[in-house]
Amino acid sequence: MKKMILTGAAFALVVFQLACSKKQGATAPPDNPPAIKQPEPYPGLPLALTNDATRRIEIYDPMAVDWNTADAKKWSWSPTTALGFSTDEINRFGGGTDFKVRKNYAVMSDNGMAAIMTYPAGQRVWAKIISGNVHSAELLPNGNIALAASDGNWIRVYASSQGANSxxxxxxxxxxxxxxxxxxxxSVLWVTGQDQSNNAHILTALAVGGTDALPELNEVKQYRVTLPTPWGHEISAYYGNKNLLWVTTNGGEYVFDKSTKRLSMAPTNNLTFVKGMGNQPNGQIVLVRPDANKNPRPPVSCSLNNWSSSTIDFYTAGGQHQGSRIVNGACFYKIKIVYDNYQ
Incomplete structure (x- = not known):
């Protein structure tokens, strides 16, 4: 965990860090959990999960009803020297905070590092040890990598297109x-964070200018909105409608309309502390939420930390809970649809 310095201006950030990823969350009210259902296969694209327990990124088949079987796991990755990673880079990897597949490549972030690799081979294309509690990564069309760091309080675009160690x-x-x-x-980069001048919790867009070798970042202020609840977390594509985005905060989940710049409540019951959320092209919603923020805490849950879960939940497009997949001993933090389209 990162050391926290208590200054007046940073007090709200400390509260957030106690309830956010890589920090312990607040106790949630009773969830009124749905009735247990018999597992059924779910047609759809594979699901990528960052697993703190195994310190690996893992891809599962939603058609498999038991994810504890070998057949359910379709891909597993961690940095190794055989894949071109340094010992330092390997040691900094703890399971990942984000993972996206983009046209024969994949991009990942972890608290102290980030990388671009070939996919599915997993060979190192670019990697860097970076402090600041890196929480999200995106591969831009020109080969550069965008990163968000929660403790570093920045968005960066690295000129990774210029070399493996740029x-x-x-x-x-x-x-x-x-x-x-x-x-x-x-042609913008959507981001969540906090305006440091007035402490507003925002969703906004950044234009990536300059050149591939010398990028520049500037806010496109016409897209800025204040989030309905504090501490923005996830942004993901709403497959099937390019005008919409999924957005989560510590206080709820939302659908963002780009044209109206409005955030409306997501259909999945306004769950709190959702760390990863997205939808299959067929409309089915998948999400991961920390076991520590569920009340009661599930009998099979992550025992390693309070920001992950052993359970992945599935919902219809209308928000009706369909069922779950539970992996014994897993500590899943982020979930992504394995779909190489941006939206």
């Missing part, structure tokens, strides 16, 4: 920065 970057200051997602239609 360290040149552009930065945009953003408190408690948690998410980055490229929008090819608008």
């Amino acid at each position: 360290s040149t970057y552009a930065a945009f200051p953003l408190g408690a920065a948690h998410a980055v997602l490229w929008d090819p239609e608008l």
Whole structure:
């Protein structure tokens, strides 16, 4: 865990860190959990999960009803020297805070490192040890990587297209920065964080300018909105509607309409502390939420930390709970649809 310095200006950030990823969450009210259902196969794309317990990124088949079987896990990755990673990079990897597949490549972040690799081979293309509690990563179309760091309070775009160890970057200051997602239609980078001048919790967009070798970042202020509840977390594509995005905070889950710049409540019961959320192209919603924030805490749950879960939940497009997949001993933090389209 990162050391926290209590200053008046940082008090709200400390509260957030106690309830956010890589920090312990607050106790949630009773969940009124849905009735237990017999597992059924779910048609759809594979699901990528960052697993703190195994210190690996794992991909599972939603058609498999028991994810504790070998057949359910379709891919597993961690950095190794055989894949081109240094010993330092390997030691900094703890299971991942984000993972996205993009056209024969994948991008990942962890608290103290980030990387671009070939997919599915997993060979190192670019990697860097980075302090600041890196929470999200995105591969831009030009080969550069965008990162969000919650303790570092920044969004950066590294010129990773310029070489396997390139360290040149552009930065945009953003408190408690948690998410980055490229929008090819608008050519902007969607981000969540906190305006350090007035402590507002925001969703906004950044234009990536400059050149591939010397990128620049500037806010497109027309897209800025204040989040309905504090501490923005996830942003993910709403597959099937390019005008919408999934957005989560510590206080709820929302659907963002780009054209109206409005955030409406997501259909999945306004759950709190959702760390990862997305939808299959068929409309089914998948999400992960820390076991520590469930009341009662599930009997099979993550015992390693209070920001992960052994359970992945599935909902219809209308928000009706369909069922779950539970992996004994797993500590899943983030979930992503394995779909190489940005939106």
